[in-house]
Amino acid sequence: AVTTEILIGQELILTSPPHNLGDSRELILYALLSLIAVAVGILYLKFEDLASTWRLSHRIPGWSKPVIYGLSVALVGVMWPDSLGTGLSYLNGLLRLEGAGQYLWWTLGLVALAKIVTSVLTREGGGSAGEFMASLVIGGSLGGAFGIVVQSVTGIESVDVGAFVVVGMAATLATVARAPLTAVILVFELTGNYGLVLPLMLAAALSTFLGDRFHPESAYTAKLLREGIALPTSEDIDLLDTVDVRDVMAPVDGTLHPWQTLAEAAEFFDMTSHHGAPVVNDMGSLVGVLSLSDIAKSGGPSMTMTIGEVMSQDPITITSDAPVSMALARMASMGVGRLPVLSDRGDRKVIGMFRRVSVVNAYEQALSMSKGRELYRERKRIRSQPGADFFELTVDEGSTSANQMIADVSWPDDIVLVSIRRGSKVLVPHGDTAIRINDVLTVFGTWESEQQVKELTEAIE
Numbered sequence: 001a002v003t004t005e006i007l008i009g010q011e012l013i014l015t016s017p018p019h020n021l022g023d024s025r026e027l028i029l030y031a032l033l034s035l036i037a038v039a040v041g042i043l044y045l046k047f048e049d050l051a052s053t054w055r056l057s058h059r060i061p062g063w064s065k066p067v068i069y070g071l072s073v074a075l076v077g078v079m080w081p082d083s084l085g086t087g088l089s090y091l092n093g094l095l096r097l098e099g100a101g102q103y104l105w106w107t108l109g110l111v112a113l114a115k116i117v118t119s120v121l122t123r124e125g126g127g128s129a130g131e132f133m134a135s136l137v138i139g140g141s142l143g144g145a146f147g148i149v150v151q152s153v154t155g156i157e158s159v160d161v162g163a164f165v166v167v168g169m170a171a172t173l174a175t176v177a178r179a180p181l182t183a184v185i186l187v188f189e190l191t192g193n194y195g196l197v198l199p200l201m202l203a204a205a206l207s208t209f210l211g212d213r214f215h216p217e218s219a220y221t222a223k224l225l226r227e228g229i230a231l232p233t234s235e236d237i238d239l240l241d242t243v244d245v246r247d248v249m250a251p252v253d254g255t256l257h258p259w260q261t262l263a264e265a266a267e268f269f270d271m272t273s274h275h276g277a278p279v280v281n282d283m284g285s286l287v288g289v290l291s292l293s294d295i296a297k298s299g300g301p302s303m304t305m306t307i308g309e310v311m312s313q314d315p316i317t318i319t320s321d322a323p324v325s326m327a328l329a330r331m332a333s334m335g336v337g338r339l340p341v342l343s344d345r346g347d348r349k350v351i352g353m354f355r356r357v358s359v360v361n362a363y364e365q366a367l368s369m370s371k372g373r374e375l376y377r378e379r380k381r382i383r384s385q386p387g388a389d390f391f392e393l394t395v396d397e398g399s400t401s402a403n404q405m406i407a408d409v410s411w412p413d414d415i416v417l418v419s420i421r422r423g424s425k426v427l428v429p430h431g432d433t434a435i436r437i438n439d440v441l442t443v444f445g446t447w448e449s450e451q452q453v454k455e456l457t458e459a460i461e
Contacts, residue, residue: 014088016095019163020195026159030199033146033164034171034206037139038214041175041207044116044138045215045222051124052226069125073118083114087137091169094144097161105145105152112141131219135173143168167199174207178218183207245327246320249341249352255280256290258308265290266301278340278350279311285348286340289315317342318354327354390418391450395439398459407431412452415445 021027056065077084090111097103115137122129147164170183177183183204188194211218217225254272256265256279268277269292276291288311295301298310318327318339327339331354341352395402401409406417406429420427421440427433435441443453 014091014095014189016092016162016166018195019160019166021163021198022160024198027199027202029146029150030164030167030203031206033143033168034203035210036146037142037168037171037203038175038207038210040112040116040138040142041135041172041211042214044120044135044172044176045217045219047116048120048123048219049222051120054124066125066127069121070127073121073125073127076114076118076121080111080114082111083118083137086133087115087140088133091136091140091165094140094165095162097144097147097165103144103148105148108141108145108148112138112145115141131176132173135176135219136169139169139172140165141168142172163196163199166196167203170200171203171207174204175211176219178208178211180204180208243324244320245318245322245324245341245354245358246352248324248358249320249354250358252278252350252352255350256307257281258287258306258311260307261301261303262295262298262305262307262310263301263303265307266292266295276336276338278315278353279307280350284350286315286317286342286350287311288313289336289338289340291337315340319344320351324358327358331356390442390444391453393441393443393453393457395435395437395441395457396459397437399457400460401435401456402437404435405431406433406435409435409456411456412445412449415443415449415453418442418444 056062056068060068073084082090094103094108115134119129119131119134143164143166144161146168147159147161150164151159151161166186170186173186174180174183181204184197184200186200215222254268254277256268256277258279258281265277269275275293276289278286279288279290281287288308290307290311294310294312298305316330316336316339318330318341320341321344331337331339337356339354340350341354343349343351411417417429419442420429420433420435421442422436422438441453441457443450445453
């Protein structure tokens with residue numbers, strides 16, 4: 001917003017008169033428009049996927065590619081000029097539609113299809129064309145065509161064609177970009193009122209939901225995927241959701257009482273090397289938390305000032321059955337380095353402490369669990385291949401593979417070293433991974449190759 005105002009001032013890039021939802025039954029029409037927008041949006045994404053696979057013959061020089069694609073775009077543009085450029089003036093005209101006026105519904109539909117072609121061909125030819133404005137032009141054209149058809153068929157003059165243009169833009173943008181909040185906010189940017197908030201929310205939610213089912217990748221993530229860049233899924237991101245606080249919390253190795261002096265508290269911290277500790281009353285219930293920073297803020301260790309005077313009262317806590325991700329979020333929001341872990345009986349008894357080191361331990365545990373599930377899925381996938389199976393072999397002392405790097409061992413060509421189990425740890429093998437005595441190797445390969453691997457792992461007689 002700041003950049004836009006610096007460059008062009010208060011003037012809006014797109015302007016529109018205020019539009020409103022006339023009758024709540026019109027929501028059915030907006031939902032139908034959303035379905036059409038989803039279908040055309042998926043067509044747009046599929047055409048992008050298809051065009052990315054096109055390759056010119058090796059006999060055609062590389063410099064001719066932008067010429068060929070540019071001429072193709074120009075040919076389409078001669079027939080449908082509104083499909084060229086950013087489409088700002090075209091959209092401004094559509095947003096002011098109140099009736100069928102100077103447009104025919106099928107011409108608007110052809111403009112939407114032509115915009116798909118020109119946008120994709122421009123990008124594939126090496127030119128510059130964004131997804132955002134293309135989505136708005138496509139969606140605005142669909143919304144205008146739909147509004148004109150509804151007005152013509154029903155004969156209802158109160159049907160606001162411009163409103164359908166706005167909702168069509170948002171629905172197509174949500175389908176192509178999977179940005180439903182941006183699509184909803186778009187109406188406020190264009191109209192300056194909340195009159196279409198319900199149709200916008202309905203269209204954005206429906207388009208995002210259906211778009212995810214028919215084309216999981218958006219226009220932006222699909223490009224990354226074609227380059228071999230796969231963004232992490234929620235399963236990868238929320239690893240700490242899989243570990244409970246009870247699994248990584250530290251035991252309570254001492255508590256403080258509110259009637260103790262700050263000098264006694266400082267001595268306690270020197271002995272335990274902790275930076276904070278829970279403060280409990282004579283019933284053992286939590287009443288606060290004291291940290292070294294609290295002592296420093298009060299002027300340092302004192303024989304007269306008590307812990308109850310400077311401790312943090314009503315501290316943020318966590319229960320043992322909560323996920324580590326929740327504990328980490330609470331620590332981050334309050335800027336603290338530790339959380340008392342309370343029992344779930346409601347008696348505020350401290351049963352453990354969740355500290356920063358607990359986060360590290362939780363992440364290592366979650367990563368190990370995630371890697372184990374990943375290996376399990378891979379093993380199930382490969383096991384279905386005919387003529388091969390998994391087998392496990394233990395590395396004996398005196399074998400040719402013991403104490404060797406994986407890259408230095410002469411493995412059979414038709415095997416895959418899947419994992420190495422060393423005690424309670426599961427290692428993902430790499431070329432520089434050293435093989436130790438008593439390691440258990442999980443190998444996938446043919447039955448013939450199993451004997452060859454055995455010769456590498458068994459002691460030489």
